[in-house]
Amino acid sequence: MNPQTVLVIDDERDIRELLTITLGRMDLQVDAVGTVGEARRALGERSYDLCFTDMRLPDGNGQEVIELIAANHPDMPVAMITAYGNVDAAVNALKAGAFDFVSKPVDIQMLRGLVRTALRLVEEKRNGGGAAKTNDSSDRLIGDSAAMQQVRATIGKLARNQAPVYIAGESGVGKELVARLIHEQGPRASGPFVPVNCGAIPSELMESEFFGHRKGSFTGASVDKEGLFQAAQGGTLFLDEVAELPLHMQVKLLRAIQEKAVRPIGGRDEIPVDVRILSATHKNLGQLVEQGQFRQDLFYRINVIELRVPPLRERRGDVPLLSAFILKALAGKSGDGVGQLSPAARDALDAYDFPGNVRELENILERAMAMCDGAIIDASDLMLPQRGVRADAVTPARHEDAAAGTAPASASANGGLDDYISNLERTAIVKALEESRYNKTAAARKLGITFRALRYKLKKLGID
Ligand SMILES: Nc1ncnc2c1ncn2[C@@H]1O[C@H](COP(=O)(O)OP(=O)(O)OP(=O)(O)O)[C@@H](O)[C@H]1O
Incomplete structure (x- = not known):
């Protein structure tokens, strides 16, 4: 050779x-x-x-x-x-x-x-191994929306270099999953992936957790202990909720990242560490820097490349695929049949805003599987809180009610949640169609749903 x-x-x-x-x-x-x-x-x-x-x-x-x-x-x-x-x-x-x-x-x-x-x-x-692996592991990132396709392509690119990546996005959007995929698709895949929730480590233990300590270096240090950096040697350290790091720790972390070396508490020598740093937070890190709560130099260092994972409401076209994936996984865990969403349940999910993103969808479906009779999940099994129904779906209905001089429609007054939701949907769709001069493509875009979903809804709701 x-x-x-x-x-x-x-x-x-x-x-x-x-x-x-x-x-x-x-x-x-x-x-x-x-x-x-x-x-x-x-x-x-x-x-x-x-x-x-x-x-x-x-x-x-x-x-x-x-x-x-x-x-x-x-x-x-x-x-x-x-x-x-x-x-x-x-x-x-x-x-x-x-x-x-x-x-x-x-x-x-x-x-x-x-x-x-x-x-x-x-x-x-x-050997083409990278590409094969890319397909395998990106299968776990569900979603066909343009936004998710973009995220998937970016993951593939980022996996190939070693730059620190800062993953931004609301809670439950899939930041940790994205970090895992960057690790798994890159050359460090055979090394460890070590996720750390920075908000969960007590401030006084942080230095020892990150860098380790030597036996006898403080009361209670009865044996040598390896830190998270050493545990991630040859692999990736994922700093989740990085905004929660106290300022004194931010200084030490910056030093470790810059010098690619750590010194355990009580140790004399620096230990070189070969670790890729990925980090994430649901907070606005840029704003925290402006407010003096996060060090600018550390922000600059970990935020070499920023990858934003969009909230689920910005890619609601992914909800059906995600739901199917989650229902299949739930069936795998419970050994029961795979749950199916009734058309009304699908519409209800489509009108929901998911403030808790994919994690909330997982919770909703898990609860619904426990509530429903048999394998068909109806809208009422989802038990969606009203706060999350899209503003653009609710507002037109309210306008109409006000114009008609009636009280706002309520689920109980109008024959159940399904009818209530259908009415909201009808009003929102008609308004979007009017505003886009009956151009269905434009109306679907306005509503944040796919053209196919709109066509389906028009048929179902009997709108000509
Ligand atoms: N696109 C996706 N495809 C499949 N599963 C997903 C997707 N996005 C998120 N999930 C799942 O949703 C759950 C929440 O994802 P994850 O923990 O990665 O979110 P997060 O953004 O890191 O949340 P937090 O900010 O609360 O830490 C996990 O079970 C994850 O597997």
């Missing part, structure tokens, strides 16, 4: 030599050059499995090299060599498409970890 090849671009001879020796010991064949011009030439003459480039070069910069490789050799991972503590350069490199970065002075152990991860990525791509 041919040895794997690496191109090193750095104008400092010491760095070139260090990398050549270290990578050579890993049985890699290394070409080392000192300028962008020489790099261009080398890249034109042969293809490499991996590239390291310095930021500042005599005739240009590393950013140019990253862009050149992204354009001509999109499958080649590039790692940036940055000056110690130069967060801006590291962040810019990751944004430009660098796979990862190493800061000077280069830590050999860390370098080896990075090389192994990068080459695993190359190998997976070559």
Whole structure:
């Protein structure tokens, strides 16, 4: 088998030599050059499995090299060599498409970890394994809406580099699921995925939880303990509810991320850690930064790339597929038949806003399965709270009631929840059709449902 090849671009001879020796010991064949011009030439003459480039070069910069490789050799991972503590350069490199970065002075152990991860990525791509896995695991992310397709495509891209990703979105939208998929579809898949709920760790235990401690370092530390960073070695650390980190911990975390090393409490030495950081919160982190409750430098560091998972009400076309998926999973757990939604139940879900997003849909369906007779779930089994019915569905009905001088329709007065909901739907649909001059495509868009769903509803509600 041919040895794997690496191109090193750095104008400092010491760095070139260090990398050549270290990578050579890993049985890699290394070409080392000192300028962008020489790099261009080398890249034109042969293809490499991996590239390291310095930021500042005599005739240009590393950013140019990253862009050149992204354009001509999109499958080649590039790692940036940055000056110690130069967060801006590291962040810019990751944004430009660098796979990862190493800061000077280069830590050999860390370098080896990075090389192994990068080459695993190359190998997976070559064997087509990455693509197969992508399909497998993205099957778990249900939803065909344009918004979800976009999220799925972004996950695939983000899985391939090592940049920290900040996953934004309301509670229950699927942020943790997205984080898991980024991990599983990338070269760290065989390493651990360690989720941490930052809001659940008592402030005084946080440092020990994250970085570990040495026996005897404080009262109660009776044995050496490994921290979460060490537990995630070679894999991914998912910082859920990252906004809950106290400020003193934010400083320590920033340091660990920047230096890729941690020092256990009571320990003398720093331990290098090769961990990818993903984080999430349902809070507005940008706003917390403005209010001084979250450190700007940490925000900048973990938010190299932001992925927003939209709330369910912005992709309500996904509700039927999600419901079917959840009902199947519930049947698998209980051993009963797969629950089916009655048409009225489907309409009721369609009119609901899901403030608790997919997790709420799971809870609603689980409760409904317990409530319903047999396997058919009716609208009343869903027990939807009225607060969540879409404003655009309720308001027109109220207008009409007011215009007609009647009291607002209530479920009990009008022959049950189904009729009540159908009336709300009819009013909302007619209003949307009028406002869009009877253009069904535009009306469906206004209502936030698919064209097919609108056609179905028009037929069901007897609207011509
Ligand atoms: N698109 C989806 N397809 C299938 N299941 C999903 C999807 N989105 C979310 N879920 C499921 O919904 C539940 C909530 O998702 P998850 O815990 O990832 O949300 P979250 O955004 O991290 O919530 P929180 O902010 O409360 O931590 C999980 O059981 C998850 O598997």
